[in-house]
Amino acid sequence: MDYRIPEDVGIKSVREFYGTLKGLLEGDETVILDFSGLMSVHLSVSVVVMAAHREAKRLGKAIKLKNVSEPVRRQLYLTGFNI
Amino acid sequence: MNSEIRDIFLEESRETLMNLESDIVSLEGHFDRELFNNIFRYVHTLKGSSGVAGVNSVYEFSHQLENLMDLVRSERIVVSETIIDLLLDSLDYFKLAIFGTDEEIEESEKMKEGLLSRIFDCITEGTGKAQGADEKRPAVAPARDERYFHIHVRFKEDIYENGIDPLRIIQDCCAQGDLLERAVDRSALPDFPQLDPEKCYLAWDLLIRTEKSRREMQDVFIFVRDDNEIVIEDVTEEYVKEKELPAADVKIGELLMDRGIINAEDYDSILEAQAQENKKFGEIVVERGYASENDMSRALKEQDRMRKKLESSTVRVDTVKLDNLMNLLGEIVIGQSSLSRIAEELEDETEFRLKNALHGLDRITREFQEQIMAIRMIPVGPTFEQFRRFVRDQAKASGKEISLVIEGRETELDKTVIEKIGDPLKHMIRNAVDHGIETAEERKERGKNPAGSIRLGAYHQEGYVYIEVADDGRGISLQRVREKAEVLGFLHEGDEASEARLLSFLFIPGFSTAEKVGDLSGRGVGMDVVRTNIESLRGSVEILNQEGEGTTVQIKLPLTLAIIEGMMVRVGKSIYIIPLLSIVESLRPAREALKTVEDKGEVVMVRNEYVTLVRLYDLFGIPADCLNPWEGLVVIVESGEEKVGILVDELMGQQQIVIRSLDVDMTRSRALSGATVLGDGRVALIIDVHGLVGELTRRQA
Amino acid sequence: MNDTATKNRNVTSEEDREELQQFVTFTIGSEIYGVDVLKVQEIIGITEITYVPNSLPFMKGVINLRGNVVPVVDLRIKFRMEEREYDATTVIIIVEVKSRSIGMIVDAVSDVIDIAVTSIHDTPHFSASIETDYIRNIGRKDDLLVIILNVDKILTAEEMETIRKKEAG
Numbered sequence: 001m002d003y004r005i006p007e008d009v010g011i012k013s014v015r016e017f018y019g020t021l022k023g024l025l026e027g028d029e030t031v032i033l034d035f036s037g038l039m040s041v042h043l044s045v046s047v048v049v050m051a052a053h054r055e056a057k058r059l060g061k062a063i064k065l066k067n068v069s070e071p072v073r074r075q076l077y078l079t080g081f082n083i
Numbered sequence: 084m085n086s087e088i089r090d091i092f093l094e095e096s097r098e099t100l101m102n103l104e105s106d107i108v109s110l111e112g113h114f115d116r117e118l119f120n121n122i123f124r125y126v127h128t129l130k131g132s133s134g135v136a137g138v139n140s141v142y143e144f145s146h147q148l149e150n151l152m153d154l155v156r157s158e159r160i161v162v163s164e165t166i167i168d169l170l171l172d173s174l175d176y177f178k179l180a181i182f183g184t185d186e187e188i189e190e191s192e193k194m195k196e197g198l199l200s201r202i203f204d205c206i207t208e209g210t211g212k213a214q215g216a217d218e219k220r221p222a223v224a225p226a227r228d229e230r231y232f233h234i235h236v237r238f239k240e241d242i243y244e245n246g247i248d249p250l251r252i253i254q255d256c257c258a259q260g261d262l263l264e265r266a267v268d269r270s271a272l273p274d275f276p277q278l279d280p281e282k283c284y285l286a287w288d289l290l291i292r293t294e295k296s297r298r299e300m301q302d303v304f305i306f307v308r309d310d311n312e313i314v315i316e317d318v319t320e321e322y323v324k325e326k327e328l329p330a331a332d333v334k335i336g337e338l339l340m341d342r343g344i345i346n347a348e349d350y351d352s353i354l355e356a357q358a359q360e361n362k363k364f365g366e367i368v369v370e371r372g373y374a375s376e377n378d379m380s381r382a383l384k385e386q387d388r389m390r391k392k393l394e395s396s397t398v399r400v401d402t403v404k405l406d407n408l409m410n411l412l413g414e415i416v417i418g419q420s421s422l423s424r425i426a427e428e429l430e431d432e433t434e435f436r437l438k439n440a441l442h443g444l445d446r447i448t449r450e451f452q453e454q455i456m457a458i459r460m461i462p463v464g465p466t467f468e469q470f471r472r473f474v475r476d477q478a479k480a481s482g483k484e485i486s487l488v489i490e491g492r493e494t495e496l497d498k499t500v501i502e503k504i505g506d507p508l509k510h511m512i513r514n515a516v517d518h519g520i521e522t523a524e525e526r527k528e529r530g531k532n533p534a535g536s537i538r539l540g541a542y543h544q545e546g547y548v549y550i551e552v553a554d555d556g557r558g559i560s561l562q563r564v565r566e567k568a569e570v571l572g573f574l575h576e577g578d579e580a581s582e583a584r585l586l587s588f589l590f591i592p593g594f595s596t597a598e599k600v601g602d603l604s605g606r607g608v609g610m611d612v613v614r615t616n617i618e619s620l621r622g623s624v625e626i627l628n629q630e631g632e633g634t635t636v637q638i639k640l641p642l643t644l645a646i647i648e649g650m651m652v653r654v655g656k657s658i659y660i661i662p663l664l665s666i667v668e669s670l671r672p673a674r675e676a677l678k679t680v681e682d683k684g685e686v687v688m689v690r691n692e693y694v695t696l697v698r699l700y701d702l703f704g705i706p707a708d709c710l711n712p713w714e715g716l717v718v719i720v721e722s723g724e725e726k727v728g729i730l731v732d733e734l735m736g737q738q739q740i741v742i743r744s745l746d747v748d749m750t751r752s753r754a755l756s757g758a759t760v761l762g763d764g765r766v767a768l769i770i771d772v773h774g775l776v777g778e779l780t781r782r783q784a
Numbered sequence: 785m786n787d788t789a790t791k792n793r794n795v796t797s798e799e800d801r802e803e804l805q806q807f808v809t810f811t812i813g814s815e816i817y818g819v820d821v822l823k824v825q826e827i828i829g830i831t832e833i834t835y836v837p838n839s840l841p842f843m844k845g846v847i848n849l850r851g852n853v854v855p856v857v858d859l860r861i862k863f864r865m866e867e868r869e870y871d872a873t874t875v876i877i878i879v880e881v882k883s884r885s886i887g888m889i890v891d892a893v894s895d896v897i898d899i900a901v902t903s904i905h906d907t908p909h910f911s912a913s914i915e916t917d918y919i920r921n922i923g924r925k926d927d928l929l930v931i932i933l934n935v936d937k938i939l940t941a942e943e944m945e946t947i948r949k950k951e952a953g
Contacts, residue, residue, distance in 0.1 A: 410851070413851065414850075414851040417851055657834070657835065702837070703837035703838070704837060704838075705835065705837065743852065743853040744853075745836070745846070745853065749836050749839050749843055749846075749855050750836050750837060750838045750839045751838045751839075752837050752838040754837075755836070755837070758834070758846055758853040759853075760848045760851055760853065764832075764848050765832055765834065765848065766832075766834040766845075766846045766847060766848050766853055767834065768834065768836065768837075768846075
């Protein structure tokens with residue numbers, strides 16, 4: 001199922017975002033995170049995505065990212081994603 | 084919000100905005116990359132600190148402004164009047180949003196909306212034209228050596244709490260050049276279920292190739308350099324094989340090149356010679372006559388200073404701690420003087436030894452005092468710079484063309500003084516703009532440059548700091564002052580009055596404001612206020628006037644407010660301190676030298692000059708031994724133009740005095756400025772010479 | 785900080801009837817006065833006082849308190865009582881007023897006593913004059929009547945104003 005990340009996700013809402021991802025990981029085999037509309041991400045957000053990514057692998061599931069804008073891609077790259 | 088954080092934020096913002104303002108205004112004259120980078124940094128600072136303080140509105144706005152500025156920095160947008168106006172308006176927004184009242188903050192939100200859409204316009208318009216700009220962009224800067232930096236960064240776990248997004252900093256860092264390698268250390272990252280999303284677990288190792296200096300790279304981390312692990316290593320050597328030279332010599336050579344003392348050819352040939360002769364770079368420079376030994380040693384000093392600047396780290400200290408330190412030092416000084424007293428009383432060979440030891444101690448204490456005072460001293464530059472905008476606005480409002488010249492910005496003043504001279508300076512500058520400088524037409528008629536000029540300068544001289552506001556305007560018309568003084572009854576028609584006397588009328592409250600201000604064609608607005616403010620800092624104000632050519636108002640301030648050299652004088656059983664710097668001389672007058680003059684009261688003739696006599700016992704209502712001046716001593720003191728003779732019983736010697744403030748409520752006498760503790764533990768009051776003279780004038784009036 | 789401590793204690797005292805408050809008591813003439821112990825910094829013997837010209841009559845001057853210059857007030861003069869030579873029992877009580885130190889010269893210190901909050905009463909109205917403003921309450925300990933001073937009011941703005949006018953005129 002696609003999950004559209006809220007455009008205003010940031011440090012203030014990262015805990016909530018983390019909770020949502022946790023929930024999503026308990027369900028579907030493949031979680032698709034939709035980054036549309038996001039022009040930048042806070043480090044905390046990308047770290048949550050990264051940790052979730054690792055967790056998914058461990059569980060034999062997958063997290064995929066879509067509609068990642070160029071600025072966000074660059075940010076994710078700097079956070080350690082190889083995309 | 085935590086009030087301490089808020090206070091720090093306010094304090095920092097004030098500083099930042101001040102710098103920002105002067106840099107933006109300077110930018111208007113000519114675009115300067117360095118200046119623009121400064122502005123960018125200040126906005127960045129503001130963003131960082133507003134984030135920390137949780138002032139989100141300011142944070143978000145500065146973020147957007149920074150985006151725009153980033154485009155300018157990367158030369159995708161050209162700096163134009165529009166951008167400078169936008170910057171200035173943003174500055175006004177910042178001021179309102181940070182320091183405003185609730186209502187003003189609300190208003191600032193509206194401003195913000197307008198500004199944001201202007202920023203948006205600039206970005207879309209600017210980048211549209213970007214290609215064109217890009218093509219035109221020549222290789223202006225001579226290709227500087229590229230350097231390779233290895234940067235290791237590990238943020239503290241709770242970095243987010245500071246309102247800082249470390250990712251932005253990493254991005255900033257990478258934007259300084261080409262990112263060649265990036266490794267993210269995720270070893271500290273917990274498994275997803277144990278993750279605390281509000282903590283930072285990552286560390287970075289980056290390799291960047293850039294033309295930037297190490298200093299510039301360090302600046303990127305300016306907000307996070309404390310508490311975080313940041314290592315910037317210049318690894319150029321590993322990537323580029325260069326001729327190996329001792330680092331310091333390369334630098335001194337570059338420094339000399341910068342100053343135009345040697346050129347690139349000289350530089351190379353010196354390096355060659357150096358390789359053969361095994362001499363220092365500087366020695367060869369002097370030997371070959373490229374620079375005098377003086378020039379060389381100055382350059383070496385500068386190099387040293389630059390190096391120190393590079394290496395030294397700074398600490399923010401609460402000024403209360405400095406005050407405490409100063410107080411403690413004061414107690415040491417007191418303790419020392421009581422030891423000296425004991426030494427005086429001894430009459431054996433230990434006296435000599437003790438005195439010697441005390442002499443050594445005295446030297447150290449003085450040095451110590453200088454060092455502490457140096458900590459309190461800050462350059463006057465930023466205070467001066469903030470007037471650029473003021474002059475610009477005032478000049479525009481009055482339809483005049485005025486440039487502000489700032490001199491001696493590196494002159495250092497006590498922090499307390501810096502805080503208190505802002506208002507008086509503002510008064511003085513406003514006077515210069517409003518009344519000093521003529522309109523462009525008037526100036527042309529007089530054969531002057533149509534653009535007026537105001538000079539704001541500072542310098543040190545003989546234990547004082549001088550601050551001057553000078554304009555090249557029309558000057559003060561002494562004739563008009565005279566007329567006014569006669570109307571107000573300070574002078575009778577035909578009375579002789581020196582220029583100094585006439586100018587001194589300007590300091591009388593309400594003198595110039597009593598009628599239309601323009602009448603005086605000079606200054607006057609609030610000069611009494613200026614003087615009161617400056618005197619509260621134990622300083623004085625003087626007007627130097629050249630009719631038709633301009634006016635200079637000169638402020639003279641003591642270097643420090645805490646310790647002075649004082650002369651102890653005795654009246655009966657009381658000891659008073661007279662600041663040594665105010666004393667002209669002391670003498671025992673002949674009986675015949677005393678007179679009573681009609682409007683001056685009792686005077687004593689000193690070197691063909693009548694000096695008003697003050698009987699201290701009379702003024703203070705205390706007993707004294709000597710009621711007759713020819714039996715006691717008269718200490719002649721000076722305040723501005725005015726001299727006064729103070730009658731005392733005897734002089735008790737001079738001493739360093741630590742000033743303790745006297746409770747302002749305690750006395751109504753303006754002749755006392757504070758107290759100090761003497762070596763024997765007694766308290767002595769300090770005589771305020773300006774106040775004393777003022778009190779006398781008041782009595783006579 | 786002291787203020788808060790006092791306040792807190794007063795608050796709890798409403799619940800706890802046995803709550804006590806501590807006072808430093810001293811004498812001037814035959815009267816016993818008290819000041820909140822939390823306001824007292826220290827008590828020193830009479831020391832050399834430097835006269836400050838043109839000050840209020842009850843301002844005796846300033847003293848050196850370990851390198852700090854502290855003003856001292858003679859309570860006898862302040863209370864319009866006859867002046868008396870200082871002697872061996874005369875002491876200066878250093879109190880903190882608005883984070884500044886002020887010395888009060890009194891005839892003698894008697895004790896530190898506990899007074900039940902319940903036996904502290906409002907000042908009977910001597911007069912509505914500002915001059916008794918520094919008397920906060922009257923406390924009773926056994927058969928002792930203690931006049932509790934409000935040291936914050938020892939120097940009132942009105943008094944300062946009076947002297948200013950007097951001097952100016």
